[in-house]
Amino acid sequence: MAGTRRRGEELEATILDAAWAEIMENGYPRLTMEGVAARARTGKQVIYRRWPDRAHLAIAAIRHTLGPLVSEVPQTGSLRGDLLSVLRRMADRGRQYRPDLFYGLLAEAPDSDTGFGTVLPGVIRAILQNAVARGELAHADLPPRVVSLPADLLRYEGLRNAHRWGQDAAEAEIEQLLADILDDVFLPLVLALAGPPDAPMDVSP
Structure with a gap:
């Protein structure tokens, strides 16, 4: 039976997971849209429609994987x-x-x-x-x-x-x-x- 075609948030999450895995395994200098597309089992143009270059893609992958750097302004009292x-x-x-x-x-x-x-x-x-x-x-x-x-x-x-x-x-x-x-x-x-x-x-x- 053919698999369900991924769309929207599900597809983006798969791509970002793949991008983070590529960065951790191969390093940022070797990060390519082609490599991420192959790992995510999608087309390179699908990635380019969302992120114009690898810097955008990497930062999106960081935020997806690690969450926001600061979710709210701290209030420690000083x-x-x-x-x-x-x-x-x-x-x-x-x-x-x-x-x-x-x-x-x-x-x-x-x-x-x-x-x-x-x-x-x-x-x-x-x-x-x-x-x-x-x-x-x-x-x-x-x-x-x-x-x-x-x-x-x-x-x-x-x-x-x-x-x-x-x-x-x-x-x-x-x-x-x-x-x-x-x-x-x-x-x-x-x-x-x-x-x-x-x-x-x-x-x-």
Whole structure:
């Protein structure tokens, strides 16, 4: 008996599962639409109608397999706690990537509209706005490059020291890296630019 033709979400899930399997088994540099199509038992043009290139396909496969990086803005009760929560999620996600996938997407995705690297700045801006509401900051009107800084620094560390992203990396080492990014760089910069709101006024003659 002939099999039922797959359509819609079922077909997309099959393709994304196949793409993730190809990435994990063969690496991102060897990822091709032809290889994914063969594994998914579908046509190459079926894939191209949904994803115009392998960067789009790979990012869709990541989201399908691993879920969203941040499903909601954290609410730990403090600016540092919220930021640390997000950076921990980013580090955990990075540890599930093959190094070649991380490097490949950084090289290819910025030239496309995949959304790669654009989620965290929006989350961080929301975190800053929540800090304003709690009275930790005077305002959240910071330049985009400042808002994206903690995520950019963590990606840079991933490129410079790939072992930090590996499954065998020590938790204490990762925690220290995140603390260094926040306490030595980002939070001092944010406080210098945006707060705190109750800083005493200089009334010296």
